[in-house]
Amino acid sequence: MKRQKRDRLARAQSQGYKAGLNGRSQDMCPHQQGDARSYWLGGWRDAIGDRESGLGLYSYK
Structure with a gap:
């Protein structure tokens, strides 16, 4: 069974967050x-x- 890729929009949001x-x-x-x-x-x-609220650089969603 093939592994399904993540939704491209969710990936775009994640990359923007990072x-x-x-x-x-x-x-x-x-x-x-x-x-x-x-x-x-x-x-x-x-x-x-x-970032403005004080979350650190290592806090990923």
């Missing part, structure tokens, strides 16, 4: 447009909020 925790700019989003960009930016915004 980028935000590492202090990267939102301009570093690898997606040009569409749903994946929205999810990446959503994850990035969540991470920026978490």
Whole structure:
């Protein structure tokens, strides 16, 4: 049985979250447009909020 890949939108959100925790700019989003960009930016915004709340660099969602 083949292993199913993670949902691409969930992966985009996760990658955005990690980028935000590492202090990267939102301009570093690898997606040009569409749903994946929205999810990446959503994850990035969540991470920026978490950083401002005092969560450490090693706290991944």
